[in-house]
Amino acid sequence: xxxxxxxxxxxxxxxxxxxxxxxxxxxxxxxxxxxxxxxxxxxxxxxxxxxxxxxxxxxxxxxxxxxxxxxxxxxxxxxxxxxxxxxxxxxxxxxxxxxxxxxxxxxxxxxxxxxxxxxxxxxxxxxxxxxxxxxxxxxxxxxxxxxxxxxxxxxxxxxxxxxxxxxxxxxxxxxxxxxxxxxxxxxxxxxxxxxxxxxxxxxxxxxxxxxxxxx
Numbered sequence: 001x002x003x004x005x006x007x008x009x010x011x012x013x014x015x016x017x018x019x020x021x022x023x024x025x026x027x028x029x030x031x032x033x034x035x036x037x038x039x040x041x042x043x044x045x046x047x048x049x050x051x052x053x054x055x056x057x058x059x060x061x062x063x064x065x066x067x068x069x070x071x072x073x074x075x076x077x078x079x080x081x082x083x084x085x086x087x088x089x090x091x092x093x094x095x096x097x098x099x100x101x102x103x104x105x106x107x108x109x110x111x112x113x114x115x116x117x118x119x120x121x122x123x124x125x126x127x128x129x130x131x132x133x134x135x136x137x138x139x140x141x142x143x144x145x146x147x148x149x150x151x152x153x154x155x156x157x158x159x160x161x162x163x164x165x166x167x168x169x170x171x172x173x174x175x176x177x178x179x180x181x182x183x184x185x186x187x188x189x190x191x192x193x194x195x196x197x198x199x200x201x202x203x204x205x206x207x208x209x210x211x212x213x214x215x
Contacts, residue, residue, distance in 0.1 A: 006160030006206055008052040009045065010182065012174055013038065015166030015190030017069075022190075028072035030192055037194035038080050042087060044199050045120060052121040052157055055080070056174055060129035063101050070101075077126050078105050084124070085109070088116035094153055095127035102127045112155065123156050130173035151177045158182075160211075163202045165191040183209045 016030030038055060045053050057077040063070055082105075084091055093109035095102055106126055136150045153175060159182040162174065167188040171179060185202040189195075 004207055005049055005203070006183075007050070008054070008157050008159045008161075008178075009050055010054045010056070010159045010162040010174060010179065011038075011041065012056045012162065012164035012166075012172065013191035013194075014164060014168055014172075016073075016192060018166065019190035019192045026068075028066075028069045030190075031069075031072040031076040033192035035076055035080050035083070037191060039083055039087075040194065040196065041199060042084065042089070042120070042122070044196055046088070048199075048203070050120065052123070054123040054156060054159065054175060054178075055125065056172075057095075057124055057126040057128070059125075059173060060096060060099070060101070060127055060132060061173070063127070074101075074103050077124070078103050081106055081109060081124055081126075084122055085113075085115050088119040089122045090114045090118045090120070091122050091124070092155065093124045093126050094156070095125055096129060096132050097127070099127055121157075123153075125175070128173075130176050134176065153177060161185065161202065161206050163187065163198070165189060165194065165198070181211075183211070 013034055016034050017027040020027050020030035042053065058073045081093060090112055091109055092112040093106045097107060097110050133152045136152060156175060156178055159175060159178045162179060162182045162184050165187050167186065169186055183206055185205050187198050189198065
């Protein structure tokens with residue numbers, strides 16, 4: 001592997017429900033199996049020297065799913081954030097916290113907090129919606145050069161590489177302002193089947209990309 005690392009990696013951990021169905025389990029059971037892969041990936045990023053990670057937890061569109069699934073993915077997000085707070089991380093939970101769908105347990109993390117030695121910036125999207133994120137742009141003056149600061153996710157930096165599990169070739173509304181020049185790597189494996197080699201495959205692929213940022 002070369003030495004050009006992405007500074008910021010976005011993670012779309014898809015395929016939990018399909019993974020469960022393959023194993024004869026109820027669809028909601030897969031979310032619990034997606035917690036440990038998130039911690040493993042965090043540690044790999046830490047060891048490799050990645051500066052920032054953004055995890056897709058659940059979206060405002062996901063709350064249309066059945067109640068048992070909503071409970072399952074909400075609880076999985078709560079557990080994941082509580083695990084990350086015990087790591088060396090600068091942690092932010094971003095999403096519509098005014099909504100009753102936003103877990104009250106995560107309200108303390110809606111302002112960035114540093115745990116341990118800090119180190120990696122971790123952004124965890126919970127009850128996130130791209131329209132909610134960009135809605136403040138309507139009040140921005142288009143002539144202003146800092147118009148990007150009017151998005152609700154302004155504290156999150158531009159993403160270099162997005163990795164998506166589960167085989168889908170779409171962003172699903174993931175941080176549109178930050179994803180504008182991101183390279184997009186898709187794995188067919190489902191998120192609960194995460195292996196460290198998936199991460200290194202994506203990094204090796206990224207080395208070969210021509211990153212011009214439009215220039």
